[in-house]
Amino acid sequence: MVNRVCVAVLTLLLLSGCTIVDSSSIIIGNTRQQTTVENVLLYRKAPKSYEEIAIISASAGHDFKSDGELVDEALLRLKSEASKVGANGILLTEIRERSGTVTTFSMVSTNANSNGFGVISSGDRDTRVKGLAIFVLE
Incomplete structure (x- = not known):
């Protein structure tokens, strides 16, 4: 019983884990x-007068996060990077989202008389x- 509780807690921690940035x-x-x-x-069009940094x-x-949440986190990280170099603006040049699932199939042989079939699926959400x-x- 204790093992099942530990597995459940670990699973919850993995599902709610940190975003990789x-x-x-x-x-x-x-x-x-x-x-x-x-x-x-943030600017989509260049302002009248600016200096590139x-x-x-x-x-x-x-x-396990939505595409919108990942865009927000990536843009916040981009703003943080810009603030470090003294920028007061970012001229956005690219927003690229990738969302999909990767599935792997494999044959498993445990002994001469027994074969198995395994499926592994993993999500893949990324925003750059x-x-x-x-x-x-001014």
């Missing part, structure tokens, strides 16, 4: 003093965002 930046201009994430705005990217992945960290001039 990653981010990076390549400096291409002059950095500025770090800003706050709340002050970084860095090429930035971020990703978020999790098997890219942009240009910018400082918008």
Whole structure:
């Protein structure tokens, strides 16, 4: 009975586990003093006057979260990366979502008289965002 409870708890922990996130930046201009994430705005079209600071990217992945949640987390990570280099804006260049299930079939032989068939399924949700960290001039 104790083993079943432990397995149930571990399963719940795995299902509600952390989102895998990653981010990076390549400096291409002059950095500025770090800003706050709340002050970084997203742009789909270039503002009238800005300075380029860095090429930035971020990703978020999790098997059990919705695509919308993953986009939100990836964009938050992208804003965090932009704030580190002193940007007050991000010119978005790419939002790419991948959602699907990978299924693997395998034959298992336990002895000469017994064969088995196994199926393993795993989810695969991933969102990647890219942009240009910018400082918008007023």
